[in-house]
Amino acid sequence: MSRAPLIVFENVTKRYGAVTAVDDVSFEIGAGEFFALLGPSGCGKTTLMRLIAGFETPDSGRILIDGQDMAHMPPHARPVNMMFQSYALFPHMNVARNIGFGLVQAGLPKVMIEARVRELLRLVQLDGLGARRPDQLSGGQRQRVALARALARKPRLVLLDEPLAALDRKLREETQFELMRLQRELGTAFMLVTHDQDEAMVMAERIGVMQAGRIVQAGSPRAIYEEPATRFVAGFIGEANFFEGVIERVEGGRCFVRLNGSGALAQALFVGAPSASVTLVVRPERMLLELMHDESAANLTGVVLDSAYRGDREVAQVRLADGSMVRVARFAAEAAMLPERGAQVRLSFAPEAAWVLPA
Amino acid sequence: MSKPSFVRRAALLFGFAFLYAPIALLALYSFNASRLVTVWGGFSTRWYVSLFENEQLIASAWMSLRVAFVSALLATVVGTCAAIALTRFGRFRGRLAFSSMIYAPLVMPEVITGLSLLLLFVALDIPRGFWTVVVAHATLGMCFVAVVVHARLITLDRSLEEAAMDLGATPGRALLSVTLPLAAPSILAGYGLAFILSIDDLVIASFTSGPGSTTLPMRIYSQVRLGVTPEINAISTILIAMVALVLVAGLALGLTGRGRRA
Numbered sequence A: 001m002s003r004a005p006l007i008v009f010e011n012v013t014k015r016y017g018a019v020t021a022v023d024d025v026s027f028e029i030g031a032g033e034f035f036a037l038l039g040p041s042g043c044g045k046t047t048l049m050r051l052i053a054g055f056e057t058p059d060s061g062r063i064l065i066d067g068q069d070m071a072h073m074p075p076h077a078r079p080v081n082m083m084f085q086s087y088a089l090f091p092h093m094n095v096a097r098n099i100g101f102g103l104v105q106a107g108l109p110k111v112m113i114e115a116r117v118r119e120l121l122r123l124v125q126l127d128g129l130g131a132r133r134p135d136q137l138s139g140g141q142r143q144r145v146a147l148a149r150a151l152a153r154k155p156r157l158v159l160l161d162e163p164l165a166a167l168d169r170k171l172r173e174e175t176q177f178e179l180m181r182l183q184r185e186l187g188t189a190f191m192l193v194t195h196d197q198d199e200a201m202v203m204a205e206r207i208g209v210m211q212a213g214r215i216v217q218a219g220s221p222r223a224i225y226e227e228p229a230t231r232f233v234a235g236f237i238g239e240a241n242f243f244e245g246v247i248e249r250v251e252g253g254r255c256f257v258r259l260n261g262s263g264a265l266a267q268a269l270f271v272g273a274p275s276a277s278v279t280l281v282v283r284p285e286r287m288l289l290e291l292m293h294d295e296s297a298a299n300l301t302g303v304v305l306d307s308a309y310r311g312d313r314e315v316a317q318v319r320l321a322d323g324s325m326v327r328v329a330r331f332a333a334e335a336a337m338l339p340e341r342g343a344q345v346r347l348s349f350a351p352e353a354a355w356v357l358p359a
Numbered sequence B: 001m002s003k004p005s006f007v008r009r010a011a012l013l014f015g016f017a018f019l020y021a022p023i024a025l026l027a028l029y030s031f032n033a034s035r036l037v038t039v040w041g042g043f044s045t046r047w048y049v050s051l052f053e054n055e056q057l058i059a060s061a062w063m064s065l066r067v068a069f070v071s072a073l074l075a076t077v078v079g080t081c082a083a084i085a086l087t088r089f090g091r092f093r094g095r096l097a098f099s100s101m102i103y104a105p106l107v108m109p110e111v112i113t114g115l116s117l118l119l120l121f122v123a124l125d126i127p128r129g130f131w132t133v134v135v136a137h138a139t140l141g142m143c144f145v146a147v148v149v150h151a152r153l154i155t156l157d158r159s160l161e162e163a164a165m166d167l168g169a170t171p172g173r174a175l176l177s178v179t180l181p182l183a184a185p186s187i188l189a190g191y192g193l194a195f196i197l198s199i200d201d202l203v204i205a206s207f208t209s210g211p212g213s214t215t216l217p218m219r220i221y222s223q224v225r226l227g228v229t230p231e232i233n234a235i236s237t238i239l240i241a242m243v244a245l246v247l248v249a250g251l252a253l254g255l256t257g258r259g260r261r262a
Helices: A045-053 A095-105 A110-123 A139-151 A169-186 A197-203 A221-226 A231-236 B006-029 B046-053 B055-088 B095-107 B110-123 B130-153 B158-166 B171-200 B203-208 B216-225 B230-261
Strands: A005-016 A019-030 A034-038 A060-065 A080-083 A157-161 A189-194 A206-211 A214-219 A241-251 A254-259 A265-268 A277-282 A288-291 A301-309 A313-320 A325-331 A344-348 A355-358
Touching (some): A005 A045, A019 A045, A034 A197, A045 A080, A095 A110, A110 A139, A169 A197, A313 A344, B006 B230, B055 B171, B110 B130, B110 B203
Parallel strands (some): A034 A189, A034 A206
Antiparallel strands (some): A241 A277, A288 A344
16 A cells, blocks of 8 residues: 555454454555445444444554554544444434534634535535425435535545445445545545445445454455455355365466366466365356357366346356356356256356465 | 224213313312302302412412422433433443332332431431422432433434534533433423422422421312312412413423424
């Protein structure tokens, strides 16, 4: 990371009784970065965010914001603002007073507050709605008010807790791009907390994948998709087929892996010790599939169980001879259609399509 | 729902008649021209006039109002604090004991509450008068306030307060600018309840008042023992009207509070 770190976690642990919600986590968020914390529910991502906001204190480890230890810094003194999942708009205040709340606390003069609120209303395209009450707004408008309120104090970092969860699908996609535009224009660091991998992939520059209180991998969306660090990451980000096998030999920068079950010999661009057990990860869209004519030539063979047309792509489930399932996807724009249900097919993948994990 | 049958209507009518016929009768006879309480002698407001000339009654009514005003204020402050502590400070040690103890005076016989307070004031050698009645009524009222405010606070989204703190408000400011305004209808309703309880109370006041601090219910009770005059009817009618007014206001506040939450 080239930018100076804005948030630094050093071996932070947070326990609730016997449950370790955040387990020895160390990571950084750069100034102006769009970072996504991605993980299934209960993985500790919300706790991690609340640690940054100051609503929880770590049991051990340090959290630094701009190089300053946050150990004894109460939430109201931190240069961080949060957009709550429920939006948490104050129901007894109108939109303008909601947005201006943080500015009033900062003790700004009234004229400046009014000017800033107008500016923020324009920024989130809610001009003229300042006098409305939150219960007179649509879900999308409420989301914008919550965002404007979180941006009002010009924080160094904005925490977004599942910001799009309450919106319908179409509005969600629009809002994703809207958030990205705002983040670019303002240059403020955003941390998005979500369980939705699409959301994280679309918006974030860098994703931290969390599992059971730990950040198992942090990197660009491409790195996380193409080079997952663990089987969990591979399975959580997009779909993945896993083939287990043993390295037979290594030749010219690639290894030959004898797959368990089918006994097929697969290749991967990987140099590992011979006789080591490995797992090959192959994304469905990188599986090659052809109708089988010559039975003797193929050794990764199977039957198409289901195939579905999904507009932009087609997906199929193939049951291999040894009973395991493989998912195959193909972009609909590609000429050939996937074979129909019941067809005998042969599967393969190119050496560069396989990502190798230690078994 | 099907159309209410004759039997159901009759049952409803009977129920309300049982509750309100005595009150209606009392109010009606307060406009009786006759000196005899039970004989109708035509419409008149003379008892209301003579009521305002009865200095003793007026003095004790004024005493009751002052006691109710101050004790309800005290009860509201302490009860609201208790409700906030019960909802906001998580699972502190002894929370369960604290929350059950706050409800205890609700079910305690008033005679016992009154007697125990009397013993306390005697033990502490506090002369009984206005302030002892105020403290006694506040003790009873705060439980009701705590119950009402607590019920509202637990429905409030905790993240509202967190959002306020996140936006730079100290915990105290967050309480004042977010939590209390949102709980205001229930706090006002609690105040109304405590006020009515104080106005109504005879038993506790009898134990804790001293010379010169006779409340209206005490005065009425002692006069009735000497014989009922239509003046008593008049003052009772005023009392009932006042209580009904506060109740309706409280109900209206509760309703708007609920509407705002949606």
